[in-house]
Amino acid sequence: MDAYLVAVGIILGIYMLMTLGLNLHFGFTGMINFGQVGFFAIGAYTSALLALAGAPMAVAFAGAVLAAALAALPLGLMALRLRIEYLAIATLGFSEIVRVVIVSEEWLTKGVQGLGGIPRLFASLGVGGNAELAYLGLIALANLAAVLIIRRIVASPFGRLIQAVRDDEEALRALGKDPAGYKVRVFMLGAAFAGLAGAFYAHYLTYITPEQFVPLVTFYVWMAMIMGGAGRIPGAVAGTLILVLFLEGSRFLRDFVPGVSEVEMASLRLAAVGLALILFTLYRPQGLFGGYSK
Amino acid sequence: MTGLEVFGLGKAFDGLRVVEDVSIAVAGDELAGLIGPNGAGKSTLFALITGFEDADEGEVRFFGELLNNLPPERRARKGLARTFQIPRPFSHLTVRQNLAVAAPDQSGEHLLAVFARPGKVRREEAAIARRVEEVLAFLELDRVAETPGRQLSGGQRKLLEIGRVLMTAPRFLLLDEPFAGVNPRLIEVIADKIRALNAEGIGCLVVEHNIQALARLVGRLFVMDWGRILAEGAPGEVLARPEVRDAYIGGG
Numbered sequence: 441m442d443a444y445l446v447a448v449g450i451i452l453g454i455y456m457l458m459t460l461g462l463n464l465h466f467g468f469t470g471m472i473n474f475g476q477v478g479f480f481a482i483g484a485y486t487s488a489l490l491a492l493a494g495a496p497m498a499v500a501f502a503g504a505v506l507a508a509a510l511a512a513l514p515l516g517l518m519a520l521r522l523r524i525e526y527l528a529i530a531t532l533g534f535s536e537i538v539r540v541v542i543v544s545e546e547w548l549t550k551g552v553q554g555l556g557g558i559p560r561l562f563a564s565l566g567v568g569g570n571a572e573l574a575y576l577g578l579i580a581l582a583n584l585a586a587v588l589i590i591r592r593i594v595a596s597p598f599g600r601l602i603q604a605v606r607d608d609e610e611a612l613r614a615l616g617k618d619p620a621g622y623k624v625r626v627f628m629l630g631a632a633f634a635g636l637a638g639a640f641y642a643h644y645l646t647y648i649t650p651e652q653f654v655p656l657v658t659f660y661v662w663m664a665m666i667m668g669g670a671g672r673i674p675g676a677v678a679g680t681l682i683l684v685l686f687l688e689g690s691r692f693l694r695d696f697v698p699g700v701s702e703v704e705m706a707s708l709r710l711a712a713v714g715l716a717l718i719l720f721t722l723y724r725p726q727g728l729f730g731g732y733s734k
Numbered sequence: 735m736t737g738l739e740v741f742g743l744g745k746a747f748d749g750l751r752v753v754e755d756v757s758i759a760v761a762g763d764e765l766a767g768l769i770g771p772n773g774a775g776k777s778t779l780f781a782l783i784t785g786f787e788d789a790d791e792g793e794v795r796f797f798g799e800l801l802n803n804l805p806p807e808r809r810a811r812k813g814l815a816r817t818f819q820i821p822r823p824f825s826h827l828t829v830r831q832n833l834a835v836a837a838p839d840q841s842g843e844h845l846l847a848v849f850a851r852p853g854k855v856r857r858e859e860a861a862i863a864r865r866v867e868e869v870l871a872f873l874e875l876d877r878v879a880e881t882p883g884r885q886l887s888g889g890q891r892k893l894l895e896i897g898r899v900l901m902t903a904p905r906f907l908l909l910d911e912p913f914a915g916v917n918p919r920l921i922e923v924i925a926d927k928i929r930a931l932n933a934e935g936i937g938c939l940v941v942e943h944n945i946q947a948l949a950r951l952v953g954r955l956f957v958m959d960w961g962r963i964l965a966e967g968a969p970g971e972v973l974a975r976p977e978v979r980d981a982y983i984g985g986g
Contacts, residue, residue: 596855597834597842604824604835607883611822614784615836616810616902617843625845671826732826 446572448688450644453579454637456680458657459664460586460673461633467670467732468594469626470606471519472528476661478535479508479631481653483638485542485549488558488648497561501639508635509628511538516627520620535655542650554649561643579640583677586633590673593629602626603671606732660687663713667720669727678728686713736798737762737906737937738814743782743792752778754961755792760939760954762797762906765932767948767969768941770958771981776941777819779958780908784816785809796906811838813905817898817912819941821891823883830866830879832894836901837862869897873927889920896927906937913944925951949973957981 458476465473487504491497515534519527542549549555561578565571593599604612605619612619642648660683668679690709700708720727738760745753753775760766770776781787783794785806794801796814810816824832840862841847842855870876873893878886886894892912899907912928913921925947932938942948949955949969957965957972959981965972972978 593845593848596848597840597859598845598848600827600831600835601843603827603831607824607826608822610786610806611818611824611898612835613806614786614810614816614818615898616807616815616838617835618805618807622843629845 443569443572446576448684449576450572450579450640451688452680452684453576453583454640454644455661455664455684456583456677457579457586457637457640458634458661459668459676459680460583460590461630461637462661463665463670463673463676464590464593464626464630464633467665467672467676468599468606469602469623470524470732471623471627472524473531473627473630474528474655474658474662475515475531475533475535475538476631476634477653477655477657478531478538479511479634480638480641480657481535481538481542481650482511483508483635484642484648484653485555485638486635487639488555488642489548491559491643492555492557497559497643500643501636504635504639504642505632506635508638509632512628512631513624515631516624519623519627532655532658535653535658539650539653542653549650552650554647555642556647558642558646558648560646575640575644582636582640586636587673587677594673598622606671660713663717665727666717667727669729669731671732672727672729675727675729675731682716682728683713686716736760737764737796738783738939739793739795739798740779740783741793741795743779743794744790745778745782745787746790752961753782753789756958756961756963757792758956758963758966760906760937762937763932763935764954765928765938765952766940766954766956767952768939768956768958769943769945769948770964774958774981775961776958777910778961780816780910780941784814784908810902813903814908815899815902815904815906816908817895817910819910819914821888821895823886823891823894825884826882828880828882829870829875829886829890829894829897830863832883833866833869833897833901834859834862836898837865838902865901869900872900872930873897874923888915889917892916892920892924893927896924900931904936907931907939909938909940911942912940913942913947921947945973 458480462473462476465471483504486507487500490500490503515531518530522530543551562571562574565574601617602622605622609619664679664683665676667682669675690712736759740756740758743753743756756779768776782789785804796812801809840858842858847855870879875893875897878890912924928938928951940948940952952969955969955972956963957978964981965975965978
């Protein structure tokens with residue numbers, strides 16, 4: 441049971457990093473990013489490939505963050521021209537392109553077969569037990585750092601400005617501020633968090649395949665953000681907690697619901713998460729922490 | 735000195751000429767007004783001057799400098815500030831934050847400075863906060879300083895709209911219907927604020943439907959109709975002209 445909780449904690453931490461990043465995009469800047477999983481995938485594959493090539497872990501992780509941020513640059517530039525609805529479609533398309541490229545560039549990514557034998561962190565502590573606990577500690581630390589960084593940003597003049605971008609871009613331009621550069625920076629920053637999450641994911645599972653990076657992951661992250669309250673840092677944290685609680689908790693439901701097969705249960709879990717999201721948007725659209733809603 | 739100069743400005747939407755051959759000049763320290771029936775092209779003229787729309791032809795000059803082809807934010811940074819007919823507060827930011835955003839040249843707007851030069855950012859923030867308090871006091875918005883933009887009343891929004899442009903340290907203000915939807919007492923308050931700003935040497939061009947209030951405020955009046963300038967001169971004299979009366983009666 442302890443090992444299970446540690447595993448859930450690690451997954452929680454990975455999702456939380458992605459939610460914190462998305463919250464910067466949408467919650468604070470109003471940019472609809474339906475492709476967060478794309479940056480997650482880029483981070484995972486970059487870090488895995490670097491580590492497999494013998495790079496030190498720190499380099500692999502840094503590479504993941506950098507690659508995700510750089511991938512966000514062209515998208516961020518596109519975000520300046522596109523209306524918010526089109527950005528949503530463009531980012532969704534982007535994440536699918538990333539997945540298709542991973543599938544087809546077999547020489548690099550081994551395609552659908554996936555990348556195996558990705559080096560672990562804390563391998564000297566053995567497999568499982570202490571190594572996992574240390575990994576959880578590191579992820580918790582990464583999340584803490586992310587929260588502190590985002591708090592600092594949001595409280596700064598930069599943070600004030602991006603929230604003004606979210607509320608009314610044209611009014612901001614009338615005041616002499618050009619929203620373009622800020623949007624690109626936020627896009628890269630939020631993607632970098634997803635890239636870091638990807639690196640953690642790859643070195644935790646040690647085996648990654650393209651089908652782990654489907655749009656459903658993005659929508660889980662959106663659910664977490666909406667349930668917690670977009671534009672609120674504690675919202676991103678609490679929302680991810682609720683999401684993982686639902687995803688994992690519904691696993692145990694099978695013990696209490698008789699006559700439901702494993703496969704049916706998997707579908708029921710999704711339905712439960714969907715229902716929770718509907719209830720939230722109906723009765724508390726601003727999320728738990730009273731964040732921003734369109 | 736001529737502050738705002740518009741020469742032969744024209745704009746058509748889908749073949750419909752909304753602004754046609756408009757030429758006006760307002761001194762850098764003048765307080766002038768612009769009236770005209772609905773659809774006369776006043777708001778479009780504002781958009782052309784401030785860069786929110788591109789002119790099909792003509793020139794916009796600001797203190798002698800050609801502004802054509804500059805985006806709105808660049809024109810605003812030169813000191814040509816505008817307000818919107820329907821106020822556009824940043825709805826989730828407080829009044830204080832709404833004002834602080836507008837302060838020009840903040841190094842804290844750069845991520846690197848936020849982390850690498852926190853001391854400099856803090857000093858600037860303190861200076862901005864002082865200026866914000868001045869503007870709050872000037873516009874009598876102190877009581878709602880911590881209220882989010884979306885919870886303000888119509889009149890408070892109008893005041894905030896003016897406050898934000900003041901934060902940009904403007905040389906010239908284009909005010910789009912500052913009295914619309916505002917109660918009579920507040921109209922006088924806003925008019926006094928505009929006079930006070932003008933007395934400090936800030937030029938103003940005010941679009942307004944409330945002709946009586948505007949005539950009391952400005953020294954010179956432009957009248958627009960069907961996209962053209964119909965008349966210009968002292969308010970009392972201009973409003974007495976038959977063609978201006980016709981435009982208003984004919985145009986409703």
